[in-house]
Amino acid sequence: MNSAGPSSSSSRPWGLLLVLLGLGTLLTLASDPLQTASGTQNAFLRVDNLVANVATPMSWMAIMALGATLVILTGGIDISVGSIFGLSALATAAVLQRFAVDASAWLVLPTALAVALGVGTACGLVNGLLVAGLRIHPFIVTLGTLSIFRGIGLVAVRDKTLPSLGEQLPTAFTEGFVGARWNVGDTFLQPVPMIVMLVCTVIVGVYLARRVGGRQLYALGGNEEAARYAGLPTTRLRVRVYALAGLLAGVAGLLSCGFYQSANTATGEGYELAVIAAAVVGGASLQGGRGTALGALLGALVIKLIENGIDILREIDLGLFVLPISKEYSKILIGLAILAAVAVDRLGEVWRRARAAG
């Protein structure tokens, strides 16, 4: 499937789209019909499910996967994103609960943005400076900060959930912005997270393809020494990707906080795995030098579809035998599905390589 194009980077999305198509078909065929007010619908293939259960909750994951892709592109790794996500959501809630419920949007939104993005970027900068300045392996650095950023939330928020009892976040932020509803027929959409996700994808995509700093990341990840010899500001680039990953985790935290109208000290725990999986499924190479924004988006979609499938299916009738799907199996299934998705996607690559190398 990857043999279509001359280079792996341009042909990669095709493999992923194939995975998505297969996954979508499987889920559509396997899911039961569902009786709703407007007649019989497929439990999977209906707007309600795809928007509310897939596209919206995938938004924060995809936005963080964009950041993870930037980092992985340079040959690094950031496993602290889940903690940054949680910390910026908590910080946003902590600040906004001091506003009146009906405070003006002009006051609330800039504050929310500044807090969430500021916290995210600051955390990312810490990662970047430690990685670039002390030359410690990024896995170790972010393993440490994963714990520290999470710990800061635990210490600062004694009652575990924000807003505190009796408090409420300003509606200008929640229902008025992140959770804003658009009525469509007899149901409604909450499109803001998705729109933010798409905007972020476009921005990161343009950054990687058309901006000097973005394009240089491929060289940094491909061969750092050659990048240095060519005069690239390698240290600055490296610090920047971690800061950007933090910034994007901040954006994600902001959305999650506004959408759920609350944040918890456990928010985002374990997210790093799904986020890194999304980036890798999306074609980012852990060796560095490869990855795209579109890939990150599609990778997150694959992961979310798999999770959704486990949610809505109880069993898959494979003809020969019936595969039971219960919640207990979900971790195993997600793991297997991730490996399978990557394998299908890479198969084409291996095949192309084998042909090239004889």
Next chain:
Amino acid sequence: MGSLARGSLSVAAVDARGIVKRFAGQVALRGVDLRVAIGSCHGLLGENGAGKSTLGRVIAGVHKPDAGELAVMGKPARWTSPRDALRAGVAMVHQELAFCPELSVAENLHLGRWPTRGGFVQRRAMESAAREALVPVGLDIDPARAVGSLSTAQEQLLQIAQALASGARLVVFDEPTSSLDDAECQRLLALVQRLVREGLTVIWVSHRLPEVLAICDRMTVLRDGEMAGELEGSNATEERLVEMLVGEHRELRAAKAETAPPPRDLAAPAEQAPAFLRVEGLQGERGLGPIDLEVRAGEIVGLEGLLGSGRSRLLATLFGLLPRHAGRVFVGDTELPPNNVRAALNAGVALVPEDRKRQGLVLGLDAARNVALGQEARWQRGALLDLAAEQHDTHAALAELDVRGLRPGAAVAALSGGNQQKVVLARWLSQSPRVLLVDEPTRGVDVGAKAAIHARLHALAASGTAILLVSSDRPELRALSSRVIPMARNVT
């Protein structure tokens, strides 16, 4: 040399017929025949991208041919890996050296077959075996040393020792002398001649015609993946080889390459020109310096010295890649701060590094992006890059150096060694630097392209660039430089 009725032997060391090798979108070999007599030294020549390395790799089991018959020592060879070839007595000394730098000499020598007892590696046994294996190549080093600390020449000898220790009877050498200096070259040639006398069969890939003429009994010339001709060592001359190498249609280019006199007249005005690159009391890593030197605008100054004499370190220190401990560097009237590549670049300094794989190229990116590397800002229009303009300019730079085998989007790793070298040069030459530091500019480049690169360097100097040149290729150094500075043990 050793002419014992070699031609009468009916069994050939290598008998290849109609070998075809295709890579995605490209044919590297289109039906090549090659017969190598047992116990002979067979030269394999051709322009960059002609298919020499590919043919060598087919013989050594790295590539599987798409069509054709290969027999080695009279037996059909249908190998699927270098391991199979090694078992049949065929080894290859690669163009790009291939060892694990962190492991010791002994560990590398026996990689994949370390002696163990009860699951533990027998270090002693391994090291004494290694010491023995180093004897035939005359390499006197401690087998416990890390390979990363060896010089290129020593690493090369280590590869030969490894081949011999594994019982190889046929060794393919892919441009083994391209990174050696004169003395080391002579030593390697003498060693190979001795091994051939002792019965080893050698296939020798090289762009250095004099050395091929000196040691090869017979030579095959490839052109664009096809056999362009064969010559018996006794009636081969440099002229005839060049003719076969470049083909009749490119005779003109070859003629120019051979005869173009270096524009000596340029040296005269340079004499009066002010010093453009000025180095005062420079000291750097691992005992480099103190060094004083001056290069005038329009002048090419050659640094002559042995490998390890600090020439490359000097260039890297001037460019700001290695720390400068003391001394001052001036470009024109501006003083360069130490350890600052950007400042050097902004002052118009460029460095063509010696090791294209490690320092020159991002192998996973395509040639155009490698040329653009580090100067992307040139194509910035408003907030974004003008990709069309970038494509246009980089391709012009690549075309100017006649880089062959380009495919848009294909990783530069797929190019032949010489063409990769041209890509590195294309990046720096296309910037028209004011000070050019060049380290081994024509390593692995064919005869015609070498002349073209020399012409470019002369033209650059004529336009007022100050060039500081390092080359282990002494004739090249002499031909290019208007002045040669000897360098020994870190000082000039």
